[in-house]
Amino acid sequence: MLKSCVILIFSIFALAGKACAQVSGSITLASDYSYRGISLSNEQPVAQLNLVYDAPDGWYAGAFGSKVKLNGNSSDGEQILLYSGFSQRLRSGLIWEAGATAALFPKSTDLNYGEVFTGLMFDNLSARIYYSPNYIGLNSKTLYLEANADYQLQERLDLFSHIGWLVYPDGKVGQVNRNRVDVRIGVGSNFSSWKLQLAYGITRPQQSYGTGKYQNNSRNSLVFSASYLF
Incomplete structure (x- = not known):
């Protein structure tokens, strides 16, 4: 499935380029x-880069x-996450989307995995469900369900x-013992081309997840990040 996800993602990259896509991105420094x-950084600070192509046709x-x-x-390693999809706004204002992701670990290729997803967005609310046949090298099928909300305070x-x-x-x-719930709440501030965020995360149950090269523990965390948007 990983190979199929990568092929799909690069195909959509090509389509986006032909459609005069808008390019945006960010450079982030995060405490974790x-x-x-x-924690995929062993609770250490990391640098991150994100690039996005948005085509006018969705x-x-x-x-x-x-x-x-x-x-x-x-020793440090890297994760490269490729993603692509299609979204469409309905007359009701509801937005639906579907796509695929491919997570690559160049120094630990046995952890590579692919996912497909679908989701809904409305105003400041969003939800997605992801499916992977071999999640992060565990040789196990997984579903990940998430919901997100934003509210402007000022x-x-x-x-x-x-x-x-x-x-x-x-x-x-x-395997059921490895099912887990993660919750995060935080505040963010935007000014000029900068975005600052402070978030507190809770994970239950707190235990070690993974096998082999991937044995990171889940912990409650307070994470600060600063991003430059372009």
């Missing part, structure tokens, strides 16, 4: 790389890169929240 309730594609530290390893101050649920639908012995 918290991903679905797990197609979009992007690439995200970040430093990672897995299993408490002192002109330059926003409140945001997230809840996610990782599920192992195979139901293998002991």
Whole structure:
């Protein structure tokens, strides 16, 4: 499935380019790389880059890169996340979307995995469901359901929240114990070309997840990030 996701993503990149897509991106410094309730940087600061192509007909594609530290390893690695999809606004104002992602770990290729997703957005609310046949090298099928909300407190101050649920639908012995919920709430401020965020995250249950090179623990976390938008 990973190969299929990569092919689909690059195909959409090509379509977006032909459609005079708008290009945007960000460079971020974060105190931790918290991903679905797990620290992929061993609770260390990371630099991240995100690039997005948005086509006027609804197609979009992007690439995200970040430093990672897995299993408490002192040596740095990288994660490259490719994603693409299609979104369309309905007359009601509701937006639906569908797409695919491919997560690549050049120094730990056994952790590579692909996902497909679909979702809905309305005003400042959004929800997605992801499916992976081999999530982050665990040789297990997973579903990840998430919901997000944003609320403007003041002109330059926003409140945001997230809840996610990782599920192992195979139901293998002991696997249900690795199902987890992650919750995050924070505040963000935008000024000029900069975006600052401070978020507190809670993960339940708190335990070690993964096998082999991926043995990171889930922990509650307070994460600060500063992004330059372009």
